[in-house]
Amino acid sequence: MSNQRMRITAKTTAALIAITATATSAVAQEIPIYNAGFEEYKLVNDDFSWKEIGGAPGWDIYDPDSLFLGVNVGDWNVHEDAHPGEAPEGLNVGWVYWGLVSNTAAGMQQILDDTLQADTAYELTVQVGNAQSYWSEFNQWDYDYEGFPGYRIELVAGDTVLAADDNSIVLDEGTFQLSTVNYDVKPGDPLIGEKLAIRLLNLTNDIGWEVEFDDVKLNASPIGGGLKLTIDSNCPNAGKATLTASGGSGGTIAFIYATGTGNVTIPNNLPCPGVTLGLNKTAKMAGTAKGNPAVFQGNAPAGACGRIYVQALDLKTCALSNVLLFD
Numbered sequence: 001m002s003n004q005r006m007r008i009t010a011k012t013t014a015a016l017i018a019i020t021a022t023a024t025s026a027v028a029q030e031i032p033i034y035n036a037g038f039e040e041y042k043l044v045n046d047d048f049s050w051k052e053i054g055g056a057p058g059w060d061i062y063d064p065d066s067l068f069l070g071v072n073v074g075d076w077n078v079h080e081d082a083h084p085g086e087a088p089e090g091l092n093v094g095w096v097y098w099g100l101v102s103n104t105a106a107g108m109q110q111i112l113d114d115t116l117q118a119d120t121a122y123e124l125t126v127q128v129g130n131a132q133s134y135w136s137e138f139n140q141w142d143y144d145y146e147g148f149p150g151y152r153i154e155l156v157a158g159d160t161v162l163a164a165d166d167n168s169i170v171l172d173e174g175t176f177q178l179s180t181v182n183y184d185v186k187p188g189d190p191l192i193g194e195k196l197a198i199r200l201l202n203l204t205n206d207i208g209w210e211v212e213f214d215d216v217k218l219n220a221s222p223i224g225g226g227l228k229l230t231i232d233s234n235c236p237n238a239g240k241a242t243l244t245a246s247g248g249s250g251g252t253i254a255f256i257y258a259t260g261t262g263n264v265t266i267p268n269n270l271p272c273p274g275v276t277l278g279l280n281k282t283a284k285m286a287g288t289a290k291g292n293p294a295v296f297q298g299n300a301p302a303g304a305c306g307r308i309y310v311q312a313l314d315l316k317t318c319a320l321s322n323v324l325l326f327d
């Protein structure tokens, strides 16, 4: 990697600052989730995918206690006799079925590309549904969905559950309701830099057998209008790169890069000692810029694209920005 590091030479222009000064900071960012609405499979009404034919794309089966034959998951073009209001989003919903009362949480999980960021408030929202019994003409099957096995929605970093909605909503038969899970990252959170994950679980606590999910969204907002890093690059080509940190103190901002995310601590001989970065121990300073926003410009090789992570540090307040992949 050594010859692929981002070589940035400081060249901050007044014109560039004027252009970017109008950029807003502290806005919520939606974190990408694959197949968040379970629309990946195009299905006719009441058709569904299940684990033997790919389940719900992007979502892995999460079954830590290995229920007999395994919990079943997939996409389903929900039928109006099971949910008179149809899907909350699009045509399909995700489903998690287990036909026994096992008192074991199982379902689906998606590990995201994004990592837990310092000074960030996360809000996870999911539509959760309780199908009612219905006769399926399409599947030639009488689905007995009377009752509800319970649900849990977890926001996870690494292997640690940050926050969860543990069956807090009482769902009528044939309805969906919105579940919300919040987590605020405090300074020094040891999980900063760990990969985020979302789990959608069936508690298998009762008959009814199935829980549906739809329209999964994860938003991240800087806490207290914190330092917000954005990157403008020529990726996948080499060329001019602009790193912008907004919402800072107006003093000097350091732009730091590394070959991976992590939780390296700044040593005592440097500014802001003891602060834990969201980067690994290869962290090096690309350079500094002053102001709010602070704009740092340089040239980056193509090899940095998709391989280098960047974070900004306010040297006056020691506030950290989000970590971004240089791309």
Ligand SMILES: [Ca+2]
Pocket: 037, 038, 039, 087, 088, 089, 090, 091, 092, 093, 214, 215
């Ligand atoms: Ca949907």
Ligand SMILES: [Ca+2]
Pocket: 130, 131, 132, 133, 145, 146, 147, 148, 173, 174, 208
């Ligand atoms: Ca039911």
